[in-house]
Every structure is written in structure tokens, then in C-alpha cells.
Amino acid sequence: MQHEELIDLYLEKILEANEKTNLTRISSLDEARKLHIEDSLAGLEELNKAPEGLYGDLGSGGGFPGVPLALESGRKTVLVDSVQKKMAIVGSVLSELGIAEQVSTYGGRIEDLAHERPCAFTALTARALSKLSVLMELASPLLVNGGLLICYKANVQEEEWEHALSLQEKLGMRLYSDRTLTLSDGETSRRIITFEKTGRPKLKLPRHVGFAQKKPL
Numbered sequence: 001m002q003h004e005e006l007i008d009l010y011l012e013k014i015l016e017a018n019e020k021t022n023l024t025r026i027s028s029l030d031e032a033r034k035l036h037i038e039d040s041l042a043g044l045e046e047l048n049k050a051p052e053g054l055y056g057d058l059g060s061g062g063g064f065p066g067v068p069l070a071l072e073s074g075r076k077t078v079l080v081d082s083v084q085k086k087m088a089i090v091g092s093v094l095s096e097l098g099i100a101e102q103v104s105t106y107g108g109r110i111e112d113l114a115h116e117r118p119c120a121f122t123a124l125t126a127r128a129l130s131k132l133s134v135l136m137e138l139a140s141p142l143l144v145n146g147g148l149l150i151c152y153k154a155n156v157q158e159e160e161w162e163h164a165l166s167l168q169e170k171l172g173m174r175l176y177s178d179r180t181l182t183l184s185d186g187e188t189s190r191r192i193i194t195f196e197k198t199g200r201p202k203l204k205l206p207r208h209v210g211f212a213q214k215k216p217l
């Protein structure tokens, strides 16, 4: 099966499962193709620039952008979400499609994974999860030096932006690229902000950090 077909099949199965468990607020297939497939793949360019190795999707929910990116890039992938029920459903869809060996799930908090598997990842993505500074703080201990954190953002307030930039050195991260694109509907715009891990974070990682956004996209 081609990647595109597999991604589409994955999406259909997630929408089916969504009728019973809240994985995404989107129920129409067309809308989901735009926001869960096309938008997920917006960060492929950045993912392809990351060093070879393990890729992780932080706060993955129904598996976005992690699953489309995993299938398109061919990378070994871990989807991370603290809601174990979501990860169990996503995991069973991955098994059903025969891709569970390439794409696995971690049903737990990102902070705990960072303690269990420090420096295990060469690339991370995060969509609709938290502010840039929090994402950097979570990602830094998980990344190898040279690894990339790819943040999917709609709009970033000046304060959020300045705060993230001011913490770069302390968090052992530096701004790598910043790109805005428009989806095929000609209306939805997406900003992909990428940070590179440059060294050991100088701030002690808190056991748990606060999250701004908890509702699924």
C-alpha cells in the first residue's frame, strides 16, 4: 500500500474510533484530511533535516502530526500522550494496519519519558500542546545534540516569542528555522518554528510543567 493510502486509512479508523472516545474534535473526513493529514505533513521539510534516528510526537492525541510524518519519512517513531486510553486506541489501530513495529506509543507524561529515555530522540514534533518555552523545556532533555524540535503554531504572541528566545541558552536550544505556509484551501496558515538542541540544559527539568492547551484539535 502507498503511504498516502495508509495515512488515509489510519485517519478513517481514528474517525471511527472517535465516535466512542474523544480523540479529535473534527468529525468530517474532508476537514480531517486538511487538518490532520495536510497540516501534519507541513513539518516534513524540517523533519527531513533532522539527524537520522528516533522521532517522537509529543502530546500526540489521535496520532497527529506523528503518524502521517512517520509514514512519509519512514522514521522509527514514538507517539507520546499522557492519556493512556488514547494511546491504547491509537496503538490498536497501528497494529491493525501492520505498522506498530515502526510506530509505537508511550501512554504517559512527556516529563516522565524524559527521565526514562534522556537524549533518545533526534527529532520531536508538538502541535497544539503548549507555549514555545514549555515545549523547549520539555524537548531539550529528550533530544540528542543537533536534534530538532519542530513546533506547529497558528499564531505566536510577541510575549511568547520573546520569552522563548530569551531562554534559548538556558535550555540548550537555538532557533533553527521559522517558516509560515498556507494550506491548499488558501486560507489556513501554519507556522513551523524549529529549535535545535545545542547542549545540555542549564535549568533543572521540573517534574511536571504547566500546559496551556488540553482540548484536542
Ligand SMILES: C[S@@+](CC[C@H](N)C(=O)[O-])C[C@H]1O[C@@H](n2cnc3c(N)ncnc32)[C@H](O)[C@@H]1O
Binding pocket: 058, 059, 060, 061, 062, 063, 064, 065, 080, 081, 082, 083, 086, 108, 109, 110, 111, 126, 127, 128, 129, 211, 213, 214, 215, 216, 217
Ligand atoms: C490539544 S491535544 C493535541 C493533539 C494532537 N497533537 C493534535 O494536534 O491533534 C494535546 C494533547 O497533549 C496531551 N498532553 C498534555 N500534556 C501532556 C504531558 N505532560 N505529557 C504527555 N501528553 C500531554 C493531551 O492529553 C492531549 O491529547
